[in-house]
Amino acid sequence: METTSIVLILAVLVAISIAVIVLSQMREKARIARARKITALEDAYNRANRLLSEIPGQYLTADIKLIILKRMEDACQQLAGLKSDLPIQQWRDSALQTKKAVLENRDIRQPVKIDSPDKSNYVKELLQTLFRMIEGMHKAGELSTDTARKNLKYVLFLVHKTHADLHVFQARDYVRQNQIRKAIHAYHLASTEMGKSRDNPLAVKAVKSFRTRIKELEAMSADGVDSSTASPSRLDKEWDSFLHDAEWKKKADYDD
Secondary structure (H helix, E strand, O other): OOHHHHHHHHHHHHHHHHHHHHHHHHHHHHHHHHHHHHHHHHHHHHHHHHHHHHOOHHHOOHHHHHHHHHHHHHHHHHHHHOOOOOOHHHHHHHHHHHHHHHHOOOOOOOOOOOOOHHHHHHHHHHHHHHHHHHHHHHHOOOOOHHHHHHHHHHHHHHHHHHHHHHHHHHHHHHHHOOOHHHHHHHHHHHHHHHHOOOOOHHHHHHHHHHHHHHHHHHHHHHHOOOHHHOOOOHHHHHHHOOOOOOHHHHHOOOOO
16 A cells, blocks of 8 residues: 555544544533523523512512513423423423413412511512612613513512611611610611612502601600500501502503
């Protein structure tokens, strides 16, 4: 066999080997990319499902629920395209059933009392995750600017409401212990938190209520009244139902 032929054969063998290696690497990269995308979409679905399940029921408007459910549906659709082994159809059916219940006003979720710093911080983390999710959906073109802006303002309002909830709980505890000055300070903190959402009519109403409650406590302190024996405040009762009634949702217009 001539030298030239041997060189050509070796060159062909080398080329074939390189092609096989390159093809193998491309397939491996594609497999890894697919696996990462599936993991990311699974995480997105689970994150959205967690928000829907763990955010206090009184915080979830129909709009917020539908946004979260849209994220879950989109994740299922993309996972189906990747032919994942995950129970996608089950997830999708569950999301569609919940969506139907929300649209028919049948999706009732229990309110959660914010009565400890740990619970307040946990709910705040959930709300921050929700905020980032809405931001991401807007950037991806999945939500209109008006819808995103309206709901992002609402989520920020909820963060302030969460802190105010904790301060109100602490204030009530101080009242029961007849520590009126500490109770007044806690109500001041609650008022400051709600004041951060001054463009929200509900927050403005809450600030006025706190100021009225502070004046009541100051009067009790001046008169030497033992607050531990006093009846629960009307304003405190109103605060407990602040986000529970359907009427507040009609007032919650966060557009400028």
